[in-house]
C-alpha cells in the first residue's frame with residue numbers, strides 16, 4: 220500500500236442559470252491535495268494559497284472529514300495522517316471550493332486504500348456530504364454534468380460539448396457562503412416559474428450537447444434562485460448585462476455566488492473587463508478569471 224498520494228481537483232460552476240442543484244461544469248482552476256498516512260496518531264493539516272488564513276487545520280476540516288467518511292465506509296482503520304493542500308479555487312465565491320475539498324479527501328483516501336470504491340460510489344458519498352450533486356459530480360467526472368438524485372443515489376450524465384466554450388468569471392472581493400445564499404430562497408415557487416426553468420434547463424442541455432451556443436442567452440435565464448439572491452450581490456443585473464453587451468452568449472450567477480459567470484467563444488478578456496468595470500460602478504472591487512471546461516475531473520498527479 221502506497222502511503223502518500225497527490226490529487227488535482229477542479230473548481231466547478233453550478234446551476235448555469237436554470238439548472239439549480241442539477242447542472243454543473245468542471246473548470247480549469249485546480250487545487251492540489253496531498254494525503255499521507257503514517258504510523259503516529261498525529262493529524263497535521265497545512266494550507267497554502269486560497270483560504271490559508273481561514274480554513275480549519277484540525278478535525279473540523281471538511282477534507283479531513285471526507286477522508287474519515289471513506290475510511291469508515293470501507294472499515295479501514297484510521298491512521299495518523301498529514302494533509303497538505305495548495306488552493307487556487309477562491310473560497311465561498313461560487314466556484315465549488317467545498318465540493319473540491321470533499322472530493323479531494325474521498326479520492327485521495329480511496330487511492331491510498333486500493334481504490335475499492337467506484338466513481339459512482341464516491342459520487343454518492345460526496346453528494347450526501349455536500350447536500351446537492353451539482354458541484355461534486357463535475358469535480359469527480361469533469362465535463363458538463365447533468366445530475367439527478369434518485370432513491371438515495373446520484374445519477375450523473377457527463378457531456379463534453381462538441382465546440383470550445385470559454386467561461387469568464389468575475390470574482391468580487393467579498394465572500395458569500397452557500398448556506399447564507401440558500402436561506403434567502405423560498406420553500407415554494409409558482410408553477411409558471413417552475414415551467415420557465417424546466418424549458419430553459421432543457422434548452423441549456425441541448426445547447427451543450429450540440430454546441431449551438433446562440434441559445435445560451437435564453438437558456439441561462441432563471442426564476443428559481445437568481446431573483447432571490449440578487450439582493451446579496453450588488454450590481455448583479457448590471458454585470459450580467461455588461462457581459463451580454465460585450466458579446467457573451469449568456470451569463471448567470473456561478474453556483475450560489477457571488478461570482479458571476481459569462482459563456483463565450485472569443486473576446487473573453489474584453490468581456491471580463493466589462494464585467495469587472497460594471498462591478499466597480501456598483502462599488503465592488505472584482506477580478507476576472509478566464510477558464511475553459513476541464514474534462515478529467517479529480518485525478519492523481
Ligand SMILES: Nc1ncnc2c1ncn2[C@@H]1O[C@H](COP(=O)(O)OP(=O)(O)OP(=O)(O)O)[C@@H](O)[C@H]1O
Pocket residue numbers: 231233250270274275280281282304306309310311312313314315316317318319320354395396397398473474475476
Ligand atoms: N480546501 C478546503 N479545505 C477545507 N475546507 C474548505 C476548503 N475549501 C473550502 N472549504 C470550506 O468550505 C467553505 C465554503 O463552502 P461554500 O459552500 O460556502 O462555498 P463554495 O463551495 O466555495 O461555493 P459554491 O458551493 O457556491 O460553489 C469554506 O468556508 C471552508 O470552510
Ligand SMILES: N[C@@H](CCO)C(=O)O
Pocket residue numbers: 233234239240241351353354397400401444474475
Ligand atoms: N446548487 C447550489 C450550488 C452551490 O453550492 C446552490 O445554488 O445553492
